[in-house]
Amino acid sequence: MDETLREAADLVATAERVVIFTGAGISAESGVPTFREALTGLWERFDAAKLATPEAFDEDPALVWGWYEWRRALALTVAPNPGHIAATEILADAGHATLITQNVDDLHERAGATGVLHLHGSLFTPRCSACARPAALSPAPDGEPGRITPPPCDRCGAPIRPGVVWFGEALPTDGLEEAVEAAANADVLISVGTSGLVYPAAEIPQVTARMGGAVIQVNPEPTPLDPVARVNLRGPSAEILPALLRQSRPST
Numbered sequence: 001m002d003e004t005l006r007e008a009a010d011l012v013a014t015a016e017r018v019v020i021f022t023g024a025g026i027s028a029e030s031g032v033p034t035f036r037e038a039l040t041g042l043w044e045r046f047d048a049a050k051l052a053t054p055e056a057f058d059e060d061p062a063l064v065w066g067w068y069e070w071r072r073a074l075a076l077t078v079a080p081n082p083g084h085i086a087a088t089e090i091l092a093d094a095g096h097a098t099l100i101t102q103n104v105d106d107l108h109e110r111a112g113a114t115g116v117l118h119l120h121g122s123l124f125t126p127r128c129s130a131c132a133r134p135a136a137l138s139p140a141p142d143g144e145p146g147r148i149t150p151p152p153c154d155r156c157g158a159p160i161r162p163g164v165v166w167f168g169e170a171l172p173t174d175g176l177e178e179a180v181e182a183a184a185n186a187d188v189l190i191s192v193g194t195s196g197l198v199y200p201a202a203e204i205p206q207v208t209a210r211m212g213g214a215v216i217q218v219n220p221e222p223t224p225l226d227p228v229a230r231v232n233l234r235g236p237s238a239e240i241l242p243a244l245l246r247q248s249r250p251s252t
C-alpha cells in the first residue's frame, strides 16, 4: 500500500476536528473547467481573471452576465463526482467537521454536504449591482454561451450581477471568520484541487499549519502549498478522496 496514503489516512482517522478546503479542481472531473488551466469553449476566448472583476461588469455587463449565466447552465447539467461524495463522508466520520469551498457551483451540497462555507459566493444568488437586493433566478439559458443583458433590479432598476466575489472585492466577513477559526482549530485540514494563488482564501491551509495542525494536500500538480503540507497526495481528487476515505475507516 502507498505509504503517503496510509500516513494521510492515519491523520484523518485520529483527528477530532477535520476541515476540507476545496477549489476548482474538485469539480474538474464533473466537467466544470478550472480557472488556470487550458480553457474550453467561451473560456478559450476570454481571460477568466479579467471577466471576474467589477471593472469588466461595469464595462460590458452583457458579456459578463452572459458568461455567468452560461456557467450556471453548465453547473445545472453536471453532477457531483466521487470526490465530492467522499468529502461529505470523510466529514461525516469526523467529530467536528467544516467544509470550506472557493467554488461557486453547488456540487458539494448536491453531494449531501450541509453548512458549506462559500468564500467566493455562488452562481445561484444573484443580486442588484447597486442596492444589493437579492434577485430571482430566471430559467438558465440553453445552448451556446453569448451576451445576455442582465435584468434590472425590481427596486432601483440597476443591472443584476452574479452573487460571486470578484477580484478586488471583500470576501463575506462571517464566512471568512468562521473559516479562519475552523482552520485554526483543525487537527487536520485537507486542501483539495486549489492552485493556492488567490488570497485571502489561500491563507486558510497556512493558518492550520501555523497553529500546529496537519495539512494534507490532494492535487495532481505541485502548488505553493507543497512545502507546508505534511502529506502531498498527487492525483485526481475523484480517485484520491475515495481511497483516503476507505483507508481511514477501520477495516471490518
Ligand code: BJW
Residues within 6 Å of the ligand: 022, 023, 024, 025, 026, 028, 029, 034, 035, 036, 037, 052, 102, 103, 104, 120, 164, 165, 166, 167, 168, 169, 170, 171, 192, 193, 194, 195, 196, 197, 198, 199, 200, 218, 219, 220, 221, 223, 235, 236, 237, 238
Ligand atoms: C485538480 C484536478 C483534479 C485540476 N483533482 N485537483 C495577497 C497577495 C497577493 C494578492 C492579493 C493578496 N490579497 C489579496 C490579493 C488580491 C487578489 C489575489 O489574490 N490576487 C492574486 C491572483 C494575485 N484577491 C482578491 O482580490 C480578493 N479580495 C480581496 O483581497 O479583497 C480585499 C478587500 C478587503 C476589504 C474591502 C475590499 C477589498 C478576492 C478574490 C476573489 C476570487 N474570485 C474568483 C472568481 C469567483 C467567481 C467566479 O467563479 O467567476 O474565485 S477568482 C478564481 O480563483 C475563483 C476561484 O475560487 C479562485 C481560486 O481558484 P482555484 O479554485 O484554486 O482554481 P485554479 O484553477 O486556480 O486551480 C485549480 C487546481 O486544481 C490546480 O492546482 C489543478 O492542478 C487542480 N486540479 N484537476 C484535483 N481532477
Ligand code: ZN
Residues within 6 Å of the ligand: 128, 129, 130, 131, 132, 133, 153, 154, 155, 156, 157, 158
Ligand atoms: Zn437595486
